[in-house]
Amino acid sequence: MDKVIFEYCEFLRGHVEKVIHGPTDKKLSHQAINVYQKAAISGILEKEDLDQILLAARNKHLGPFYIGTDLLTELFNRFPIIENEWRILANSNLSHERWAAITSLNDERIPIKFVEELVSKAINDKSARVRFFAVERIYSRKLFSLIPELKQRLEIEKNEKVIEHLKWVLRMLERGYNIRQKKEKDDFTSIEVDVSNKHLVAGSMILKENFTDEDIIEARLGNDLPDFF
Missing domain, CATH: 3.30.160 (Double Stranded RNA Binding Domain)
Structure with missing residues (x-):
């Protein structure tokens, strides 16, 4: 197991060096990887270590964001505290943090029930970007149970881009x-x-x-x- 964790972390470190250019973003990403590795090997996730990963996941720059959210996803089923922190992120006052929480639900390592809980609320978010990606996650995770909620949203949606995506997703889920x-x-x-x-x-x-x-x-x-x- 330690070897798998080490190889995963080395892969991420290589990705950071190749893709992320800003020194601040690189440092933030490497710090998140380091604390993840410590937690994954020890089985203990300290609050200050989790905060380092969340700092990357909340970042507006895509480099740290992808690193942080992937690490959170990797830890999701090992540490119950991740679920609560993800909820906090999904209810943030900052729209880009709510978007980060919702768009990252595409990963199948995240349980369906948890995804349903968050996206059923996010389709009524005040941000059109968040609503769009909530609708997209309903499609990508094949959440047929939320078709009624999609139809309700379509009746009141004002943003043209979201309206078109709602129609597309409903057709794909209902007709195939x-x-x-x-x-x-x-x-x-x-x-x-x-x-x-x-x-x-x-x-x-x-x-x-x-x-x-x-x-x-x-x-x-x-x-x-x-x-x-």
Whole structure:
């Protein structure tokens, strides 16, 4: 186990040296890695050591942020205190800290129940950026139980980018696919189809404007789109 921890930390240290350029960000990242290594090997996470990792996770710069949140994720199931600190981050007065807490829930090491708890609140966050990524996490973690909450949010959402993403996620969760029209030159229209996590171009040069999903399915893809793929 110690060897695995050491190799993981060495990998992160190498990443810091290659990718993170600012001396302050480098120092912050290395400090977080060092205290993680100590806690992971000893099985004891001191509050001051956790604070070093949180300092990186809260950082507005992506370098320390990625290091800090990955270390928190790695420790999540070993130290119960991480769960509470993550909740505090998700309820911060600072929007970038709430965003950090929500966007990092994509990792499957974070239990689904905990993810559901945080994103169900975050889809109503006052920050459009936080709401957008809460919706995205509902999709990426396949939280079908939150479809009713997504529909409720769609009824009151004002931000156009969030509205479009809500519609896309609802289609993907409920249908398993999403069809988009794309105008081409010379009045031709192509269609693009998203299926699960894949992006597929399913047809092009369709000489019809304002067609519906049903038109596309019947005319181009047959009556059962999921089976088509």
